[in-house]
Amino acid sequence: MGNKKTRVLDLKFDEKNDSHIIWNGQVVMSRSEADYFEKLFKKLKEIKIPALDTLEIGFGLGISAYLIQKELSPNTHEIIEIEKSIYNDLLIFSHEHPSIKPVLGDWRSLDLSERKYDFIFHDSYDYSGAEGWEFDSSKDDYETFKRLLKPGGYVCHPHFGDGPVREAKGFETIILERLVVDPILMWDKTICQDVAIVLRKPIG
Template identity: 50%
Template sequence: MTTTSLTFDVKTDDYLIWQGQVVMSRSEHPYFCQLFECLAKDLRPTRVLEIGFGLGISADLIQHYLHPAEHHIVEVDTGIYADLVQFASAQTGVVPYLGDWRSTSLPAPFDLVFYDPFDYSSEPDDVVSEASLLRRLVGNEGALCHPHFGDGLPRSLPGFQTAILERFLVPEIEMADGTHCGHAAAVLCFSEK
């Protein structure tokens, strides 16, 4: 998938729902506030890559908490990309890309990669290939951050060491499968040397 033009069941300022699955909801905002506030305690990334724009919640908070000089954002859906372009025009240092992050030419490495894409394809996940691409994007010195909902272990990616910075309770978040979650964590992953 290079780019796509999706028809969402619901696309509002509060929800993105595609084929009955919650892609993103405004209920995630308190979690992302806590996540980026936690990251800002230890990180001052100059170059950030954000994979997936969605409702723009994380993009806005990356700007607010991390203040990167360069904030590259890649989005696969043309309609959401239009929202991204509007967001970028109101910010300094935001560079929008339309395309699938796996095949878009991105100026790696980045100090921080925030990885929150929604998989719109029906292809099975290739975790090894995905992890290899993510390691290239963070290089030897950068870090990868991905959302973690629930109180269990975070997703493990081959070739990365995972650190849970902080666990916290959040107001209930509606998940893609329609369930609700009140536990979350700030997670960073580093390339294994």
């Protein structure tokens, strides 16, 4: 995987440990998401989601990476992380999982091969305001995802709350299940228990 002046962040976190990552007063990720992710990836295993070649965007605490390895057993599992200290955690994690290919950088500025993946799990954090985070917000992420997916591939992302799931241009939105999970500490430190398991399938 080549790159073209990819952006990298080197942040000073308020707190960073095995339980949570907090930056600028916001919760980047917390261990409280584990129950939701466990149910999500067990469901994807149950429906036999294609995931031999998997792309994961964002590493965080490594909860989803661990569960993708455990439940989906990909042949290749590329994980892109933009923040340096979290990437270092990813490197350590990858030593125990030979199918993982860690990549440092912003996925939007990486030169990704086209139509390479069966499955994309997208859970990157919005570091708005951080130096180096700026990107062209007019570009549609899902246009890129569509180019990156193999025929029959899917995109998945977390959905918090019991509200409607926004549509993605060029994709069919599939809500596999709505459920209540253990309390999740959200980015603004509110609590959420209503979640959904959502897949996106390219149309055409």
